[in-house]
Amino acid sequence: MLFGKKNQKAVAGEPNSAPSKTAREHAARKRGGDSIVDVTAVPREDASEPVSARVGVPAVLECRGASFAYDGAADGAQVVRDLSLAVRKGEFVAIVGSNGAGKTTTSKLLNGLLKPSAGEVLVDGVPTVQLRTSELARRVGMLFQNPDRQICQNTVADELAFSLRVTGVDPDEAARRVNALVDEFGFDAQAAPYLLSRGERQMLALASVIAAEPEVLILDEPTCGLDYRECMDVMARVKELNKRGTTVVMITHDMEVAFDFARRVIAMADGRVVADGAPETVFRNAAAMEAASLVPPQMIELSLRLAREPENGRAFAHVATAYEMVQVLGAAGFRKRKVS
Numbered sequence: 001m002l003f004g005k006k007n008q009k010a011v012a013g014e015p016n017s018a019p020s021k022t023a024r025e026h027a028a029r030k031r032g033g034d035s036i037v038d039v040t041a042v043p044r045e046d047a048s049e050p051v052s053a054r055v056g057v058p059a060v061l062e063c064r065g066a067s068f069a070y071d072g073a074a075d076g077a078q079v080v081r082d083l084s085l086a087v088r089k090g091e092f093v094a095i096v097g098s099n100g101a102g103k104t105t106t107s108k109l110l111n112g113l114l115k116p117s118a119g120e121v122l123v124d125g126v127p128t129v130q131l132r133t134s135e136l137a138r139r140v141g142m143l144f145q146n147p148d149r150q151i152c153q154n155t156v157a158d159e160l161a162f163s164l165r166v167t168g169v170d171p172d173e174a175a176r177r178v179n180a181l182v183d184e185f186g187f188d189a190q191a192a193p194y195l196l197s198r199g200e201r202q203m204l205a206l207a208s209v210i211a212a213e214p215e216v217l218i219l220d221e222p223t224c225g226l227d228y229r230e231c232m233d234v235m236a237r238v239k240e241l242n243k244r245g246t247t248v249v250m251i252t253h254d255m256e257v258a259f260d261f262a263r264r265v266i267a268m269a270d271g272r273v274v275a276d277g278a279p280e281t282v283f284r285n286a287a288a289m290e291a292a293s294l295v296p297p298q299m300i301e302l303s304l305r306l307a308r309e310p311e312n313g314r315a316f317a318h319v320a321t322a323y324e325m326v327q328v329l330g331a332a333g334f335r336k337r338k339v340s
């Protein structure tokens with residue numbers, strides 16, 4: 001057993017933040033369960049402009065016309081093509097797109113693991129080709145899709161300390177951080193990582209990345225393969241980190257998770273950006289959704305379909321959450337039955 005009671009409690013009932021493996025499961029979970037919030041009663045969180053739109057906020061990650069081809073690729077085929085984007089301090093960005101769109105490759109360019117074959121990628125304004133690996137690792141933490149590729153130590157405590165040791169953090173400071181994470185996450189410090197569940201290992205991998213206190217966190221499909229509660233736990237942690245100031249870039253195939261958590265969505269297809277902006281704007285962009293072979297979150301899709309009906313069209317045009325749907329239906333005379 002990895003977690004104490006504190007963690008079980010922390011996952012329950014985050015308004016507007018219920019991730020899951022697939023959009024359909026996600027919606028189903030939103031409907032049922034004792035500890036699940038009634039999302040029809042919770043308004044959307046502030047959906048103000050993305051940080052990227054604010055003048056004067058420094059870019060922590062930037063691609064300037066960056067392209068990349070893997071060695072040995074047929075005809076030197078580029079999987080990232082002429083990519084230009086900036087991620088600014090404090091943002092929570094989701095990168096979405098179909099399989100092979102170039103999301104993971106882009107994330108590895110952004111954390112400096114791969115270097116662009118053309119153009120530039122900058123971390124805090126410095127080209128990644130000029131930064132040492134240890135420096136990059138300290139600034140940009142990366143949670144890989146499969147925690148087992150990350151976990152390499154025999155106990156939870158050693159795993160948490162590992163990245164601190166390799167990045168040269170003072171041993172006393174490292175011990176302080178490890179103890180704090182053990183306490184905060186409710187870990188059993190002496191547990192063997194490989195005996196933990198998939199979700200527990202994912203949480204351990206996340207905590208190990210956080211231990212280095214990076215200013216930017218890149219997460220490659222952090223909720224993939226997790227059950228609902230594990231997803232909620234991971235995403236609640238990520239949301240909290242972002243609230244405390246960590247810049248988050250999250251790759252996900254789950255549009256509900258992207259919509260519920262990110263403040264900006266970048267949709268990719270064939271190594272290029274096809275849409276970049278506020279989640280609702282991107283998900284309502286039919287051409288971009290088609291180009292990226294994506295289906296928007298269920299409530300947005302429903303609202304788009306209802307908006308096509310001439311008789312009720314405009315009323316549903318801006319509905320994006322269950323709460324807003326209930327408001328519009330209520331105004332039209334439908335009444336919500338109280339669930340006892």
Ligand SMILES: Nc1ncnc2c1ncn2[C@@H]1O[C@H](COP(=O)(O)OP(=O)(O)OP(=O)(O)O)[C@@H](O)[C@H]1O
Nearest residue numbers: 070071073079097098099100101102103104105106
């Ligand atoms: N190490 C590699 N060597 C050669 N080609 C690769 C390598 N890694 C990825 N590719 C190819 O690069 C393209 C982009 O892959 P990438 O992993 O970036 O896509 P993705 O958007 O993350 O996809 P997924 O959603 O499946 O994870 C794909 O065609 C993939 O086959």
Ligand SMILES: [Mg+2]
Nearest residue numbers: 103104105220
């Ligand atoms: Mg990938």
